[in-house]
Amino acid sequence: MIRRTRDFIKITNLEIYAYHGVLEEEKQKGQVFFVNLKLYIPMRKPGLSDDLKDAVNYDEVCTLVVDVFTREIYDLIEKAAEKTVEALLKQFPAIEAVKMELRKPDAPITCKPEDVSVNIYREWHKVYLSIGSNHEQALGYLEEACKRIQASLYVKNFRQSAILQTKPYGPVEQPDFQNGCVSFETYMEPEELLAFLNQIEAELKRERVVRWGPRTIDLDILFYDDWIYNSEVLTIPHIDMQNRMFVLEPLFELCPYFRHPILGKNVEQMRAELMQKSVAEE
Numbered sequence: 001m002i003r004r005t006r007d008f009i010k011i012t013n014l015e016i017y018a019y020h021g022v023l024e025e026e027k028q029k030g031q032v033f034f035v036n037l038k039l040y041i042p043m044r045k046p047g048l049s050d051d052l053k054d055a056v057n058y059d060e061v062c063t064l065v066v067d068v069f070t071r072e073i074y075d076l077i078e079k080a081a082e083k084t085v086e087a088l089l090k091q092f093p094a095i096e097a098v099k100m101e102l103r104k105p106d107a108p109i110t111c112k113p114e115d116v117s118v119n120i121y122r123e124w125h126k127v128y129l130s131i132g133s134n135h136e137q138a139l140g141y142l143e144e145a146c147k148r149i150q151a152s153l154y155v156k157n158f159r160q161s162a163i164l165q166t167k168p169y170g171p172v173e174q175p176d177f178q179n180g181c182v183s184f185e186t187y188m189e190p191e192e193l194l195a196f197l198n199q200i201e202a203e204l205k206r207e208r209v210v211r212w213g214p215r216t217i218d219l220d221i222l223f224y225d226d227w228i229y230n231s232e233v234l235t236i237p238h239i240d241m242q243n244r245m246f247v248l249e250p251l252f253e254l255c256p257y258f259r260h261p262i263l264g265k266n267v268e269q270m271r272a273e274l275m276q277k278s279v280a281e282e
Contacts, residue, residue, distance in 0.1 A: 010036075123187060
């Protein structure tokens with residue numbers, strides 16, 4: 001289970017004059033907006049140390065929000081809110097999650113409600129991927145894929161396992177693979193993350209012609225927090241990871257005690273069981 005803090009900083013009704021709106025009049029004249037924030041931050045350490053360097057500076061938070069919110073003009077307040085939250089998550093690593101209410105009390109609506117607002121919540125998610133290639137320049141492809149992942153604005157705390165040479169998995173005759181695993185934190189949603197990884201694969205000339213066939217790069221989502229996620233295009237946890245030593249061996253290096261949310265076994269246990277099965281079949 002992924003445990004996040006219940007501690008938070010609350011900032012209420014930060015008033016900002018800006019020019020967001022679909023109508024040209026809104027862009028020209030501007031209007032007042034109000035921002036309400038909940039910043040989920042562990043406070044045990046600053047609570048004990050009484051040292052600002054262990055905390056998040058409220059003044060810096062408010063200054064950043066005003067700067068980002070007024071830097072550009074957007075048609076939709078949804079976009080303005082998204083960009084503001086993105087900036088907070090990137091600028092302040094201690095923030096685990098942000099809940100933001102953006103109020104637009106003078107929105108040009110015929111029926112004239114008391115207030116209009118959008119509310120968004122974004123949090124960092126821990127992700128584990130399997131990476132592999134059996135191209136003649138496999139290590140170069142793996143290095144380039146990792147660079148592109150790390151370069152994303154939506155990624156932090158990237159880690160990589162050692163790279164192992166492994167036999168191909170499946171019935172297709174092909175060269176040996178170079179395999180490893182990586183972990184990082186992201187606030188991309190699962191299918192957004194999948195699209196991001198597929199784009200990297202496409203840019204690195206990955207072709208999906210033969211199942212289990214050779215490839216320049218293979219990027220598979222193994223875990224996304226402890227979520228169980230199923231859609232037409234994505235299943236998390238990876239449906240066959242427990243049968244793949246080329247996944248479990250490098251994953252063991254990164255997170256031996258991470259528990260599979262369906263099987264109820266951690267990576268160390270799955271690895272040990274697959275080793276025993278392999279020995280029994282010899």
